[in-house]
Amino acid sequence: xxxxxxxxxxxxxxxxxxxxxxxxxxxxxxxxxxxxxxxxxxxxxxxxxxxxxxxxxxxxxxxxxxxxxxxxxxxxxxxxxxxxxxxxxxxxxxxxxxxxxxxxxxxxxxxxxxxxxxxxxxxxxxxxxxxxxxxxxxxxxxxxxxxxxxxxxxxxxxxxxxxxxxxxxxxxxxxxxxxxxxxxxxxxxxxxxxxxxxxxxxxxxxxxxxxxxxxxxxxxxxxxxxxxxxxxxxxxxxxxxxxxxx
Amino acid sequence: xxxxxxxxxxxxxxxxxxxxxxxxxxxxxxxxxxxxxxxxxxxxxxxxxxxxxxxxxxxxxxxxxxxxxxxxxxxxxxxxxxxxxxxxxxxxxxxxxxxxxxxxxxxxxxxxxxxxxxxxxxxxxxxxxxxxxxxxxxxxxxxxxxxxxxxxxxxxxxxxxxxxxxxxxxxxxxxxxxxxxxxxxxxxxxxxxxxxxxxxxxxxxxxxxxxxxxxxxxxxxxxxxxxxxxxxxxxxxxxxxxx
Numbered sequence: 001x002x003x004x005x006x007x008x009x010x011x012x013x014x015x016x017x018x019x020x021x022x023x024x025x026x027x028x029x030x031x032x033x034x035x036x037x038x039x040x041x042x043x044x045x046x047x048x049x050x051x052x053x054x055x056x057x058x059x060x061x062x063x064x065x066x067x068x069x070x071x072x073x074x075x076x077x078x079x080x081x082x083x084x085x086x087x088x089x090x091x092x093x094x095x096x097x098x099x100x101x102x103x104x105x106x107x108x109x110x111x112x113x114x115x116x117x118x119x120x121x122x123x124x125x126x127x128x129x130x131x132x133x134x135x136x137x138x139x140x141x142x143x144x145x146x147x148x149x150x151x152x153x154x155x156x157x158x159x160x161x162x163x164x165x166x167x168x169x170x171x172x173x174x175x176x177x178x179x180x181x182x183x184x185x186x187x188x189x190x191x192x193x194x195x196x197x198x199x200x201x202x203x204x205x206x207x208x209x210x211x212x213x214x215x216x217x218x219x220x221x222x223x224x225x226x227x228x229x230x231x232x233x234x235x236x237x238x239x240x241x242x243x244x245x246x
Numbered sequence: 247x248x249x250x251x252x253x254x255x256x257x258x259x260x261x262x263x264x265x266x267x268x269x270x271x272x273x274x275x276x277x278x279x280x281x282x283x284x285x286x287x288x289x290x291x292x293x294x295x296x297x298x299x300x301x302x303x304x305x306x307x308x309x310x311x312x313x314x315x316x317x318x319x320x321x322x323x324x325x326x327x328x329x330x331x332x333x334x335x336x337x338x339x340x341x342x343x344x345x346x347x348x349x350x351x352x353x354x355x356x357x358x359x360x361x362x363x364x365x366x367x368x369x370x371x372x373x374x375x376x377x378x379x380x381x382x383x384x385x386x387x388x389x390x391x392x393x394x395x396x397x398x399x400x401x402x403x404x405x406x407x408x409x410x411x412x413x414x415x416x417x418x419x420x421x422x423x424x425x426x427x428x429x430x431x432x433x434x435x436x437x438x439x440x441x442x443x444x445x446x447x448x449x450x451x452x453x454x455x456x457x458x459x460x461x462x463x464x465x466x467x468x469x470x471x472x473x474x475x476x477x478x479x480x481x482x483x484x485x486x487x488x489x
Contacts, residue, residue, distance in 0.1 A: 040250065048329070051329075051333040052333060053329050053332055053333050053487065071336070073335045073336065073337060074335075076334065076335040077335045081333050083329040083330055083333065084326075084329075085326055085330060085380060087325055087326035087327045087328075087330050088325075088327065088330070089256075089260075089325070090259060090265040090325070091264065091325055092260075092263075093258075096259075100252060100255075100256045101254035101334070103248070103249075103251075104248075104252040104253070104334045104335070104336055105251045105334070105335060106248050106249075148330070148396070234473075
């Protein structure tokens with residue numbers, strides 16, 4: 001299997017606080033990795049380091065074999081990234097924003113228009129294409145963020161809470177979209193919704209206090225608790241005292 | 247160059263997405279006009295030149311340029327879009343350059359809109375239009391230096407107000423460093439610093455342009471001010487982008 005995402009010993013310290021502590025894993029093409037953990041466990045920081053936004057204190061992250069810190073631009077071309085909270089430029093229209101992303105990514109003219117039309121189709125944005133982003137609902141904003149990450153049809157997707165703020169129908173659409181793209185991409189999604197992990201992820205990593213404490217397919221993780229539910233396993237693992245967790 | 251132009255276009259359009267651009271341009275022109283005609287004695291001097299106009303321009307820029315640059319990075323930080331922008335496939339230098347060029351282009355529009363002064367002085371007499379052109383070139387370079395300083399200040403904080411205040415202070419230091427008040431004080435106490443302060447002054451360099459003299463050292467000095475502050479801007483982003 002082609003490993004598209006490789007993380008080795010990734011560590012981030014903020015002063016005395018260690019947000020991410022020696023995290024290592026890799027994700028191959030065709031895998032959808034669910035990134036789970038309580039708030040403040042280090043999920044977003046790990047994703048920010050993967051996207052090259054936060055510089056790690058130690059360790060390396062590679063996208064498609066390219067070091068995120070040293071071959072930054074080359075690594076980022078392979079990545080579609082939805083940052084935490086899906087930040088967007090509020091005064092731009094949806095089309096104007098996607099045109100900007102297309103331009104930065106080097107798409108011009110007809111190709112840019114085709115790509116924008118395609119991602120609008122995928123994320124159901126056609127109805128709001130000429131509206132300023134600030135007037136959109138939370139669900140639409142999240143989808144604009146997704147559209148931006150998919151525009152260049154990247155082999156690697158890192159999506160920080162892609163379904164946050166969506167209604168149940170929209171959540172279902174996004175999950176279907178992720179499942180459809182899964183075979184040819186390596187995808188990491190972070191989420192608090194455990195049923196989502198069972199629905200779309202081929203593998204789940206649970207992270208707590210900056211460390212990976214479990215890494216297995218969701219069904220297998222669920223079996224670790226007598227009740228057989230992923231939620232119980234999650235709770236048991238992440239509320240355990242530090243000594244046990246480590 | 248593609249990503250730089252993309253960032254520049256987005257940022258430039260951003261100025262006109264809100265009334266801010268128009269408010270800025272109107273205030274700039276009113277301020278510049280008032281100062282030139284009343285304090286500068288444009289008519290009373292009875293001379294066909296734009297010396298009174300150029301005399302006040304750098305000071306108006308000290309006050310207004312940081313208002314153009316304050317949102318460049320502070321707003322990206324506040325909205326969190328800095329994470330989006332700086333994870334796109336472009337280098338930090340390209341992002342800094344694109345934003346600077348947008349702010350410079352906007353300032354160019356504002357400065358060019360002072361063309362009625364040129365027409366007026368040409369109708370009333372026969373001025374040295376070469377000197378006027380040199381004055382405009384100098385204005386653009388001084389504005390560029392102030393813009394680069396303001397942009398660097400904007401990278402420091404997520405508050406536009408703080409970016410503005412620090413920006414005005416920084417621009418003022420470089421504008422006023424050759425003032426007699428400053429240099430007299432320094433030459434009494436620290437003679438070496440007085441010489442440095444005089445050399446650093448943007449206004450002294452600018453005066454040469456206004457007299458119609460384009461000297462290579464002045465152009466190089468102002469260009470290196472721009473490059474220096476854009477580098478500071480890039481380094482600040484590098485070290486503080488995720489804070």
